[in-house]
Amino acid sequence: MSILTEMGQKAKDASVVLAVLSTPKKNEALCHGAEALLAAEKEILSANQMDVEEALASGIKGAFIDRLTLTKTRLQEMAEGLRQVAALDDPVGEVLSMKTMDNGLIIGQKRVPMGVIGIIFEARPNVTADAFGLCLKAGSAVILRGGKEAFRTNQAVVSVFRTAMEEVGLPGDIVQVVPDTSRETANEMMRLNRYLDVLIPRGGAGLIQSVVQNSTVPVIETGVGNCHIFVDETADLDQAVAIVMNAKTQRPGVCNACESLLVHEKISEKFLPMVGKALQEKAVEIRGDEATCALISGSVPAVEEDWATEFTDYIISTRVVANLEEAITHIRKYSTGHSEAILTENYSNAQRFLNEVDAAAVYVNASTRFTDGGQFGFGAEIGISTQKLHARGPMGLKELTTTKYIIYGNGQIRQ
Amino acid sequence: MSILTEMGQKAKDASVVLAVLSTPKKNEALCHGAEALLAAEKEILSANQMDVEEALASGIKGAFIDRLTLTKTRLQEMAEGLRQVAALDDPVGEVLSMKTMDNGLIIGQKRVPMGVIGIIFEARPNVTADAFGLCLKAGSAVILRGGKEAFRTNQAVVSVFRTAMEEVGLPGDIVQVVPDTSRETANEMMRLNRYLDVLIPRGGAGLIQSVVQNSTVPVIETGVGNCHIFVDETADLDQAVAIVMNAKTQRPGVCNACESLLVHEKISEKFLPMVGKALQEKAVEIRGDEATCALISGSVPAVEEDWATEFTDYIISTRVVANLEEAITHIRKYSTGHSEAILTENYSNAQRFLNEVDAAAVYVNASTRFTDGGQFGFGAEIGISTQKLHARGPMGLKELTTTKYIIYGNGQIRQ
Numbered sequence: 001m002s003i004l005t006e007m008g009q010k011a012k013d014a015s016v017v018l019a020v021l022s023t024p025k026k027n028e029a030l031c032h033g034a035e036a037l038l039a040a041e042k043e044i045l046s047a048n049q050m051d052v053e054e055a056l057a058s059g060i061k062g063a064f065i066d067r068l069t070l071t072k073t074r075l076q077e078m079a080e081g082l083r084q085v086a087a088l089d090d091p092v093g094e095v096l097s098m099k100t101m102d103n104g105l106i107i108g109q110k111r112v113p114m115g116v117i118g119i120i121f122e123a124r125p126n127v128t129a130d131a132f133g134l135c136l137k138a139g140s141a142v143i144l145r146g147g148k149e150a151f152r153t154n155q156a157v158v159s160v161f162r163t164a165m166e167e168v169g170l171p172g173d174i175v176q177v178v179p180d181t182s183r184e185t186a187n188e189m190m191r192l193n194r195y196l197d198v199l200i201p202r203g204g205a206g207l208i209q210s211v212v213q214n215s216t217v218p219v220i221e222t223g224v225g226n227c228h229i230f231v232d233e234t235a236d237l238d239q240a241v242a243i244v245m246n247a248k249t250q251r252p253g254v255c256n257a258c259e260s261l262l263v264h265e266k267i268s269e270k271f272l273p274m275v276g277k278a279l280q281e282k283a284v285e286i287r288g289d290e291a292t293c294a295l296i297s298g299s300v301p302a303v304e305e306d307w308a309t310e311f312t313d314y315i316i317s318t319r320v321v322a323n324l325e326e327a328i329t330h331i332r333k334y335s336t337g338h339s340e341a342i343l344t345e346n347y348s349n350a351q352r353f354l355n356e357v358d359a360a361a362v363y364v365n366a367s368t369r370f371t372d373g374g375q376f377g378f379g380a381e382i383g384i385s386t387q388k389l390h391a392r393g394p395m396g397l398k399e400l401t402t403t404k405y406i407i408y409g410n411g412q413i414r415q
Numbered sequence: 416m417s418i419l420t421e422m423g424q425k426a427k428d429a430s431v432v433l434a435v436l437s438t439p440k441k442n443e444a445l446c447h448g449a450e451a452l453l454a455a456e457k458e459i460l461s462a463n464q465m466d467v468e469e470a471l472a473s474g475i476k477g478a479f480i481d482r483l484t485l486t487k488t489r490l491q492e493m494a495e496g497l498r499q500v501a502a503l504d505d506p507v508g509e510v511l512s513m514k515t516m517d518n519g520l521i522i523g524q525k526r527v528p529m530g531v532i533g534i535i536f537e538a539r540p541n542v543t544a545d546a547f548g549l550c551l552k553a554g555s556a557v558i559l560r561g562g563k564e565a566f567r568t569n570q571a572v573v574s575v576f577r578t579a580m581e582e583v584g585l586p587g588d589i590v591q592v593v594p595d596t597s598r599e600t601a602n603e604m605m606r607l608n609r610y611l612d613v614l615i616p617r618g619g620a621g622l623i624q625s626v627v628q629n630s631t632v633p634v635i636e637t638g639v640g641n642c643h644i645f646v647d648e649t650a651d652l653d654q655a656v657a658i659v660m661n662a663k664t665q666r667p668g669v670c671n672a673c674e675s676l677l678v679h680e681k682i683s684e685k686f687l688p689m690v691g692k693a694l695q696e697k698a699v700e701i702r703g704d705e706a707t708c709a710l711i712s713g714s715v716p717a718v719e720e721d722w723a724t725e726f727t728d729y730i731i732s733t734r735v736v737a738n739l740e741e742a743i744t745h746i747r748k749y750s751t752g753h754s755e756a757i758l759t760e761n762y763s764n765a766q767r768f769l770n771e772v773d774a775a776a777v778y779v780n781a782s783t784r785f786t787d788g789g790q791f792g793f794g795a796e797i798g799i800s801t802q803k804l805h806a807r808g809p810m811g812l813k814e815l816t817t818t819k820y821i822i823y824g825n826g827q828i829r830q
Contacts, residue, residue, distance in 0.1 A: 242826070
């Protein structure tokens with residue numbers, strides 16, 4: 001039996017216990033996990049330090065190291081995250097509908113745990129705690145496979161959780177981490193259909209595509225956002241500048257940041273210099289079509305690829321369009337189906353945009369930066385789905401569950 | 416550009432029109448499709464006759480030929496099916512929730528069409544009409560790939576629908592059929608992620624597994640049902656015989672038929688001869704454990720494989736268990752997660768079975784044969800999902816849709 005098959009079997013066994021666990025017991029486990037995390041500060045930070053040193057020695061630097069590095073504060077945030085999940089409503093057990101059929105059968109649809117969830121992620125150790133907490137509250141066991149640069153950290157964190165679970169009388173196998181970071185093991189995990197009910201990749205476009213291409217386990221595709229803002233003829237232009245600036249520069253590295261700006265030609269002469277000045281003051285590079293370049297000095301000509309690129313940086317592509325139709329057609333062509341916004345005072349255009357643009361989240365007169373589980377009131381999120389199956393948009397606890405039909409009869413047979 | 420890429424692009428374009436189509440227009444299209452089907456009886460039956468003759472000539476026979484064969488009556492049933500879909504509620508546009516956040520953003524979750532749905536199926540020409548009707552009502556374009564034995568029939572049926580759609584002013588590309596039945600084309604279809612939002616295989620276990628193993632497009636796994644009935648110590652034994660007989664013999668070839676019978680040891684001496692007699696009168700072969708074989712003369716010893724087999728035939732595996740726990744453990748080991756039933760008068764055992772058995776549908780005191788879109792009141796079904804992602808159990812129109820978030824703002828930016 002391979003290591004992963006064995007892990008799968010253990011997770012399945014643990015999931016049976018989890019599936020019928022009471023909410024108070026889950027919350028106790030989460031809070032105890034949080035305490036254990038803080039109590040193990042020394043071991044975890046020391047494991048993390050080794051990971052960071054090895055990464056630095058191998059020439060890795062910058063934002064990657066920042067994401068990899070744990071500090072006392074970050075550990076406290078991870079623990080606080082677990083406590084917040086404990087405070088959320090338990091999604092399991094909710095009966096979504098129940099009706100009595102003509103033959104007397106009572107048919108209900110009930111929210112139940114997934115079973116076993118797989119998470120493949122990169123070198124962000126906080127994902128370990130997030131995923132453990134959300135899966136536990138949703139009643140599922142989790143198998144984690146993190147990036148190789150965070151290997152020691154993930155092992156240390158999961159080991160703490162496993163012991164903590166046993167201390168409250170639960171199986172440690174609620175949470176397991178894949179014990180090596182080889183490609184072979186990752187590929188085996190992606191084909192563990194017998195045990196994994198769903199696989200969620202969390203990370204960059206490369207990781208996500210690799211999982212989508214190789215997994216036979218059902219995948220929820222998360223993340224890539226080439227988000228557009230269309231500034232219509234009737235938009236409030238000051239408000240539009242504020243929204244574009246927020247969507248582009250408040251946190252340019254995230255998937256709900258704006259990457260592309262479309263401007264109605266009737267206001268382009270007034271609006272583009274306004275927004276251009278504001279963007280350039282924040283050192284945003286503007287890659288524009290001909291009309292944009294004529295109106296914003298210092299902007300550079302966009303090439304075809306720019307329209308399709310998620311920059312996640314201080315860069316924005318900008319184009320003047322003749323009307324709403326042209327804006328929608330452009331978005332249809334280049335959108336990744338994440339978040340799209342129209343800024344307008346025209347009622348019909350707002351409604352048409354909401355109806356006709358096909359994305360997880362469509363906005364009127366607001367920043368695309370709101371596409372987020374916390375902002376949507378879910379309390380926490382495991383990622384943002386850009387696929388249409390199962391979950392679309394921010395995924396909270398409910399999206400980590402499934403349903404089953406429960407049928408109460410009194411002897412019914414089918415005619 | 417390959418044929419499938421071209422089909423994908425055409426389907427995507429057609430889906431844009433479909434996505435905003437009014438309910439009356441969809442219903443008009445469905446009813447016109449039904450009329451067109453009847454008007455084309457001659458061409459369709461003649462194409463079907465060629466398919467049937469070729470199949471017979473190649474040595475195919477029995478139930479396969481029966482499923483492949485269209486008659487005037489079956490064509491009428493297909494047309495009637497389309498009219499029934501027209502009569503169903505339109506799932507598109509329903510707002511599942513809408514709330515105002517503290518910052519004034521109004522966030523709603525709205526049911527919207529999938530976009531483009533792929534269906535891979537075997538040589539059952541009625542699936543062509545079913546899938547067309549359900550996808551159209553759910554607002555999605557469909558690309559069909561049927562079994563090679565029904566190739567001419569499917570071409571003829573889809574051609575009729577395409578013309579009918581154009582006659583009511585809609586794009587014919589709402590429905591397309593893959594123009595060859597090669598394995599290469601099927602494989603390409605399974606990797607058409609850019610255009611297909613979901614792929615649904617309809618057919619036997621071999622087809623389904625092939626799609627699950629090879630598809631990078633999100634799949635909804637349908638069908639295989641190794642369904643159990645556990646007759647508890649306190650069951651009403653006459654009722655139990657009636658339910659087991661119904662679940663096993665009313666239509667043994669379908670996925671919600673009972674394949675395995677578990678009997679509490681305390682009633683086995685009384686119940687097994689009763690049910691054995693009834694089963695044998697209907698020529699059902701009983702493959703039993705030692706206890707069963709001792710109590711039912713004419714039963715044969717079960718081998719390990721029998722517990723895991725979906726017979727879809729007049730065969731049932733039968734085992735005596737010590738208690739509810741042993742029954743649940745057996746089901747956990749061999750279940751395909753389709754439909755499972757307990758027959759009992761014990762309240763706690765009924766509740767435990769409903770909670771602890773992990774399947775799409777769990778029953779108390781009723782036949783497993785009710786797991787069906789029609790019986791559940793959905794009006795129609797595209798299949799029965801045995802996976803946990805997106806849809807579980809019978810899939811009606813709602814399960815062929817997705818959602819999007821619509822957000823109404825008045826200038827909100829994220830802090």
